[in-house]
Amino acid sequence: MCVGSSSMAADSMVQLISYLTAQKPNEILGTPESEWVDFKSVPPSGPYDLTTDKGKFELAKDVAAFANAGGGLIVCGFKAKKRPSELYEVAEKVTPFERKVVNTDSYKDVLNEYVRPLLKVKFYWYDHPAADPTASGHYFVIEVPALPESERWALVTRGITENGQFVKGSWTVPIRNGDTTVYLRPDEVYQLVNDGLRTRRAPDAAPTPAADRVRSREDLRVTLGVEETPVLFFQSVPDHPRGIVSGMYGDGGLRDVLTHQSTLRSPYGFNWSSDYKRPEPREGGLLLAEPPRRGLLVESDGTVTAAAAATTDMLGWAMERNSSSEGRRISVFVLTEITLEYFRLVDQHVLPLVDGTWTHRIVASEFTRPPARTLAPGDDPTFPLLGSPQPATSNDWNHSWKALGEPERDAYEALRHIYALFGLDITANPFLDTDRVSTAKLLETK
Incomplete structure (x- = not known):
């Protein structure tokens, strides 16, 4: 070439x-x-x-x-x-x-x-x-x-x-x-x-988290009907919004991108696509929701908020075959793939719409709500789920970083913060290649 x-x-x-x-x-x-x-x-x-x-x-x-x-x-x-x-x-x-x-x-x-x-x-x-x-x-x-x-x-x-x-x-x-x-x-x-020197003499002020759209997360939670459910949120916000993003509804615009997503697997895989739902106009933006499993909201200024329920219908898919297991175990494979799919969508199709830097954020909400959500090192084990799952340690795990613009690298950063919630190092994830998520390793898993 x-x-x-x-x-x-x-x-x-x-x-x-x-x-x-x-x-x-x-x-x-x-x-x-x-x-x-x-x-x-x-x-x-x-x-x-x-x-x-x-x-x-x-x-x-x-x-x-x-x-x-x-x-x-x-x-x-x-x-x-x-x-x-x-x-x-x-x-x-x-x-x-x-x-x-x-x-x-x-x-x-x-x-x-x-x-x-x-x-x-x-x-x-x-x-x-x-x-x-x-x-x-x-x-x-x-x-x-x-x-x-x-x-x-x-x-x-x-x-x-x-x-x-x-x-x-x-x-x-x-x-x-x-x-x-x-x-x-x-x-x-x-x-x-x-x-x-003058600032040091003044009382300390708590810094405000940058680009934290709390209301957007709560609105999406209500839309999905998961107010009492542990939810993993992904959020991407332009550091300097410039008003309404043009071409949201036009031919080849974001509505078309969300309707015809290029995913690693079919729409029935662990991604943000849907085979029977279509993105709906929402206050100048777009909403693609499948209650109560998952949902994705694009606001008029380009801000993206996505939510995945930490239940057996979504992040805990096939992880509770053993009825004696305590807590609700999260699938390593599902977590990794849906994280990568989020950044494949956002980094490639949304970030280029607004010039300048962006902030990515992950928020794990209510993960210690009984029974606490758990995650284990290594790959998902076979039935009966032997291993050593670790419980989540916070109900409001909120971390952000400057968007890198490469899906595999941003997915790695997100998972690095998510794994820390369970007291695990990111190296415990089997789908990595140094500082990025490996698409090839994910696709090897059927």
Whole structure:
């Protein structure tokens, strides 16, 4: 498969990652550098020459700058250039490269030493199309999370001279501004220090969870008639909603997507599709509900809320053949597949409708209501369900993360939080491949 010659440009982190995942790097050409993306070509020494102080500073500076400006991506393997008609540099050429020029352990060491606070930066590799006769290799992406307001600002613990040498005892606070990096001035740093001291003297205030649509979950619970039932909710909310999403009801719009879902199995599998229900208009959005088992609500601004009952009709499918079992056991297979199916639907078809970052959330409600819901490590055992199931430890388990935009990775993050509810590590799930859910392993299960 050759890389096409046309370019569409990516207008969000989610879309850019989706192009790399689909091995369509040329679709990224024309994308301008901005507050959320920086492109780097790769000389023989790699994107950053970590054998020099200058290279170490550049890496630390770029990562800290994105953390201070809402998070972003450093995408290595693209040459960027400013065109006469453009305000910013744009990706104009793909330059994939060999993995050997990047040692991710060295990158982690530099960031751990020279950036404060410590950031949960992630590294990802993406393949260039193998059949392209003009180029070969890989693309390297550094994903930088945004720092919460309560932890601002990230700083680099060394300054640097014009000759590219570290200056001991100095530090700097970089901020991504458009396609460039600026630095806090001394008077701004002074003001921040004094503001921080005043805040410390004030009573502590509890932070409000970001993008938490509690009412949407409760409305869906009532619609499904599961007010007294343990329910697992999935929720995805744009961090910066922009009003009504266009094309909700048009040809090829979300209503068509929900009506004709591409699922791993038939509509009778563990997914959000239905063979006899159709999505209904609901206050500018869409509702697809099968009471009392499951339901999915898309609001007018793109927010998605889904609910799956933790009963033998849904999450506990075929798990209570042994009448002597205590509690209501959740099927590992059902839980994993319906989680992946949620993110296959939302990451691929909803997130691209609203530019910017999104927040995914899982909420396990009433899981300790007697009899408590349980989950066991490993695969679902055969009858009579031998194993060591662990009971849920909270009735209101609520956790969120910034959407990654890849279904397998977001499903992994969701399951990681769900497993912790039962005192289990995510590695106890048999359907994983390192940091993602494995579709192939799921499909092996009949």
